[in-house]
Amino acid sequence: MTRHATQPIDGQKPGTSGLRKKTRMFMQPGYLENFVQSIFDGIGGAAGKTFVVGGDGRYFNAEAIQTILKMAAANGAARVIVGQDGLLSTPAASHLIRLNKTDGGIILSASHNPGGPDEDFGVKFNTPNGGPAPEGVTNAIFARTKEIDAYHKLDVADVDLGTLGETSVGDMAVTVVDPVADYEALMASIFDFGAIRAMIAGGFTISFDAMHAVTGPYATKIIEGTLGAPAGSVVNGTPSPDFGGGHPDPNPVWAKTLMDRMMGPNAPDFGAASDGDGDRNMIVGRGCYVSPSDSLAVLAANATHIPAYAKGLAGVARSMPTSAAADRVAEKLGIGIYETPTGWKFFGNLLDAGKVTICGEESAGTGSDHVREKDGLWAVLFWLNLLAARKASVAEVMQDHWATYGRNYYTRLDYEAVPTEAASALMDGVRDRLGALPGQSFAGLTVEKADEFSYHDPVDGSESHGQGLRIWYEGGARAVLRTSGTGTEGATIRCYLEAFDGEVLDDPTKLDAVRAATMELAGFQSHIGRTEPDVTT
Template identity: 65%
Template sequence: MTIVATTPYDDQKPGTSGLRKKVPHFQQPNYVHNFIQSIFDSLEGFEGKTLVIGGDGRFYNREVVQIALKMAAANGFGRVLVGQGGLLSTPAASNVIRKYGAFGGIILSASHNPGGPTEDFGIKYNIGNGGPAPERITEAIYARTKEIEDYKILEAPDVDIDTIGTTDLGGMTVEVIDPVADYAELMETLFDFPAIRAMFAGGFRMAFDAMSAATGPYATEILEHRLGAAAGTVRNGIPLPDFGGHHPDPNLVYAKALYDEMMGPDAPDFGAASDGDGDRNLIIGRDIFITPSDSLAMLAANAHLAPGYAAGLAGIARSMPTSAAADRVAEKLGVGMYETPTGWKFFGNLLDAGLATICGEESAGTGSNHVREKDGLWAVLLWLNILAVRKEPAKAIAEAHWREYGRNYYARHDYEGIDTDAANGLVEALRAKLPDLPGTKVGPLTVAAADDFAYLDPVDGSTSSHQGIRILFEGGSRVVFRLSGTGTSGATLRVYIEAYEPPDGNLGLEVPDALADLIAAAETLAQIKERTGRTEPDVIT
């Protein structure tokens, strides 16, 4: 074991998903070492315990796995479980941590961001429940990165991480595990594999785009090998360091080929995709795109059809900007509904306390209490379970859901690279208006309530304020304004627009038409054009 002198970097503040930078930034001298040592220095009681290491296979993944292994040995861990080839999807890593009672895990991923020699890389720490480290730990890590003077590492040859088995590394056991086996076994306990298998045997066709990312081996093993889907059901199924040049974000821009196929004349029965590290999902039925907000509601309404959820749900949780479609499901089921700030970490307390069973975000993340991360393939399998039991296409299930609960038409408008002062001024002006808005009319709409969202965690009593400005209109529609990210390129203003149509209303509108009055109201209330100079959003999702 060697102690190496180092000097701090001033930019190692982890976000909600760890530390993310470009690969060349991570390749600076001691940059990775400093951050990993700061993680270990911020933890207590791990001597002799188990650590999990794995990542999404992007460029620089293998090199950082070796550094992390040698530093774990030098810092006193007793055992490391590492995915074969350094691969573990984020939900699979969460499962391994939980299944084997590990102290925690280091996950190497930049999620849905591009990969390659000049693209993105990331490191995050997950705690013993399998979920992302809470802020008290990430703040301690950041504080340590600013004062670190040395790091510990074992001087040893690289470990063979491509062969399943056990080796010794300076007295620490390194166990290379099949990255897929434990996850696939967990999925078999949750879903009716025989029913799904029978559906595929009956001619059901599916297209799954793994985007040359981490989910490929998981989807191939489960969909094609265990469930009997036709060979070739999984496209782009081999993880590549640069994701094959793809942008591994499962949305209608980067998975457009899949969308076009699903809208075409000979479309498969069902289409889906997952992202770089396997925690996001895209759901497309034949001739219908299911928004993430609607998918959350529909999965919650039908979850009892899967064996793992047959006993019912304890509750449902969604991030505040996610549409209220799931709220109506919770109300009918008579279970708790929790509206949290954006960030998966806020769901962890609810799941650990048994208050929620299923959670979701408008940004394509859905999951349940089976792990403590969002889980793309889990959402796809729950959809398949529902399709197999109901024996109806996804479009029919969606339309029946709207007829029962009503429809929440929904879109997100992103204005990127706005001048930071202008963006802050827009938000401050909106905040100043809030007390006087209720009861006022904006075009044909009447404001019912307006606030700056604050969250009181029902488990630990912590509070999070200024999480987004909500303007709610009579009839159940709303507009939400949030700033996301500031820096040299300015700020991003996100405007979430949601129009509720009751079950006896017009459920077949085009989304822009359904939202037209709300889009106009958002412009009027926030003075977007006047304050930012922007006449339209950069991105609409």
């Protein structure tokens, strides 16, 4: 018997990155099954279809994949391609979906969130283009979760996912693949591996912190293996169910050991880190941290050094909270620049339509048209390739970039696990005053204009509203306020601050005024009882 009676479970609404909840919630009887069945039902069924399945190796990953395989077989799927031991980085999964022309894929990850029995888990569906499901699909999945009365699952033994090759579950074929091989081949088709190898052979040193997450095997194979970096260049390279007890978010706070090393007296030439599922990145030079917004702009400005982009870019896209540094590059290159809501799925239409080649978010995600996800290791290899081509250090590249384009000083302040009511009160308090803010002064800065960001998709005409509160101050500074959908409890308030200077390129106080003004304007102290963030990037 494959049919199991069930009933709807509240709260299974997918966000921008699928459904994320505490791991123990997913482990409850029927919880994962209800959501997976709703995915299959929401896309018109699984019969005769082929899917990619994999995850970042976090706690409950292996058990969840076995459940998904048995459910896919019971729902009539023809084939599932799964990474060995259940591992696939998110960009590698996107590539496999596209390479094999499958009907989509199910990716198990909570990205940069901690893992473990008392931490976070996530499930998301990616469509046949390799990208996260758009709102029309997630809405259909959510609608099904509210009316589901049964799920289908075979009662069979678990599949051996440790052995490469073909096996089966019922009548469904299961192909266990090397999670790195096809992805490495794709990277070799984009970058000049020979130039990077020569640079490393000449003494260039690297420290890549895989943060006990999924990119460990990828970085070890490519950076230490193919590119010839010495053993030990990749640290924390073995995936762990709880990410070594750490927080797999590549930023200066959670990758502090790497930051300390890169700012120390015997720093390597180049440092980098990636996150839980491999789609985010952090770039650090010797004594020089590169903000994600600046990294996007630098990649766009240097794209012609990369073989795959040697003919130039069609355009660049960035999320709205990301700094305008990339806009200045696009303007100089004479190519399109697109500002989208936060969430990688909004880049998908632009990439599919050929309007942009490179895109990125301030939250440490950059990517290109090679897949339909952000890609952490791709960004690291891009930086290595441009450094090899320019024969310059990270610090020299950044100084040259700012001298050419000016500097968009930028930071993001994260206030995590804020009680939902308090976060809503803060946001609503600003939202309700947007029309009255222009002309008012706060901590010495006067508001020039304010609005709530809405997006009109130039490809399919869809509209997305309520995408963040924007405040511009006289003199060119900007602040953005939004709540994040990547956490699993309470709310995360994100405050983004930006100020441009075309002449003064190293002023550590540049953002002090816009920060003070925004704290006062939004009432951080009165609403949530603090002005100091949990994380600053």
